[in-house]
Amino acid sequence: MTAATGRPLLAVRGLRVVIGGRHILHGVDLDVAPAGVTALLGRNGAGKTTTVRAVLGLVPRTGSVLLDGAETVGLATHTLVRRGIGYVPEDRGVFAGLTVAENLRLAERGGPGNPADYALVHDLFPELAERAAQPAGTLSGGQQQMVAIARTLLNGNRLIIADEPTKGLAPRIVSEVAAALERAAEAVPVLLVEQNLALVRRLAGHCVVLADGRTAHAGPAAELLADAGATRTLLGVGRSAGPQPPSETAPLTPGAAVRPLQAGGS
Amino acid sequence: MPTVVLLTLTGLGLGALYFLVASGLSLIFGLMDVLNFAHGALIAIGAYATWWAASNGSGFPLAVGFGTAVGTAAAVLLELGLIRPLYRRPREQVLVTVGVSLAVPALLAGIWGTDTRPFPTPAALAGTFRLLGATVPVNRLLLIGAALLVLIGLELFLARTRFGLVVRAGVEDRAMVTALGIDVRRAFTVVFAIGGAAAALAGALGGVYYGEVDPGQGGSLLIFAFVVVVMGGLGSVRGAALASVVVGLVQQFADYYTTGGLGDLSVVVMLAALLLLRPRGLARLTGSLA
Secondary structure, X not given: OOOOOOOOOEEEEEEEEEEOOEEEEEEEEXXXXXXXXXXXXXXXXXXXXXXXXXXXXXXXXXXXXXXXXXXXXXXXXXXXXXXXEEEEOOOOOOOOOOEHHHHHHHHOOOOOOOHHHHHHHHHHOHHHHHOOOOEHHHOOHHHHHHHHHHHHOOOOOOEEEEEOOOOOOOHHHHHHHHHHHHHHHHHOOEEEEOOOHHHHHHHEEEEEEEEOOEEEEEEEXXXXXXXXXXXXXXXXXOOOOOOOOHHHHOOOOOOOOOOOHHHOOO | OHHHHHHHHHHHHHHHHHHHHHHHHHHHHHHHOOOOOOHHHHHHHHHHHHHHHHHOOOOHHHHHHHXXXXXXXXXXXXXXXXXXXXXXXXXXXXXXXXXXXXXXXXXHHHHHOOOOEXXXXXXXXXXXXXXXXXXXXXXXXXXXXXXXXXHHHHHHHHHHOHXXXXXXXXXXXXXXXXXXXXXXXXXXXXXXXXXXXXXXXHHHHHHHHHOEEOOOHHHHHHHHHHHHHHHHOOOOHHHHHHHHHHHHHHHHXXXXXXXXXXXXXXXXXXXXXXXXXXXXXXHHHHOOOO
């Protein structure tokens, strides 16, 4: 459960969420390592997105969420985020009526953005500079995802939380997004909710698996993905018959076949 | 032709009043999901504060400034004191705003009586001018001019300021704005203050338009402002501007060319037809949500 090196950047303990009388999370425990990518995995409906939203205070929650040792449960979302969290929501959360430049400007905190941060964003996503004056609602899904990720790179965050950033994207764009996350993770730890296990294999050092609103497994990502039995039990993939989850059909790079999970880690 | 000119300018003047009320109402609902029934009370406060200042020797511009300032302060107090504690309780919020909409006119009536009070319109605004054969009251131009200034001011606020950016984003997705680390409640207060100022200005200028003030004046303006907000598209200032013009003109022309009172009915029928054909209102025609 403990991160590989040092104190976890984010330590979640006994996180519970009840919405409309329905128990969604029953006590999630989760550590995000102070460096690299930690993947949050689980079948559909396991509670991954709710966990992320609860960490951010976007849904009422109980339990403990320590960011760098400081308790954040009880803080308003904007206060908590200003302590250094960048969030890429599942639906991208891009403001359709605002231009690309306005979407980015909105993410700046405490004055105009740092030129070095903008330089990184434009280096990673040159398209965003070209389309600065374009309404974000007219961008493709991939370009919107670039805006969503770019927003997290503009404010000196200590942690980036990305909720299925490759969902619904074309393979070429998935590859670009993966490269951007990989580069971002060199500087800022990332908590990555992801169904695309090829991407998890490439990026994540550690993983946490949720099942039915509880933590079912935590450990090195490569170890889990190399264990066909565990992935079958925990994630429902690698079955010999029946349809594969969509994530396993989405290659990371154009034309590159995804290796079956049973074949082992990367 | 003279009749058409007079009806057009009177309709635009009435539309200007609707716009002043509806623009704030629309932004408040678009950003905060608050149906502010107390907006009529802010109109009445603006009207009475302006009337009081003008009756006590202040010049007209100073009286309007005073009325608008009092309305703005009342709006901020309303937001901070009554609405903010109830953001997560919409039902109670409706009850509170309805309560304020009843209490304020009752308070005004308690202090100054239920009778209408003649508004001390300055001589410069009491006259008429000739246009294409029509004799048009000067105050119509004042109303139209004020609404245009407010429209331009709101557009600049929304397009050029950081608060405006936060408001436009908040109208789309309030939760995401907070997830970017922005305290959206500050924008709530700013929007309430702007809405209160515009409503109080409508109250002040309504005194000129109607020639009198009475405690219930805000209520009747508010009903048509709600129609304008729905027709214009919730949260859209440009949509509200377009809908205000349409409602004001339809009301005036229908009242004149058919039986008196049919103007109000025409507006309601038009609203129903628009909602059937274009449920999101006129906002998309104007090319902007905010």
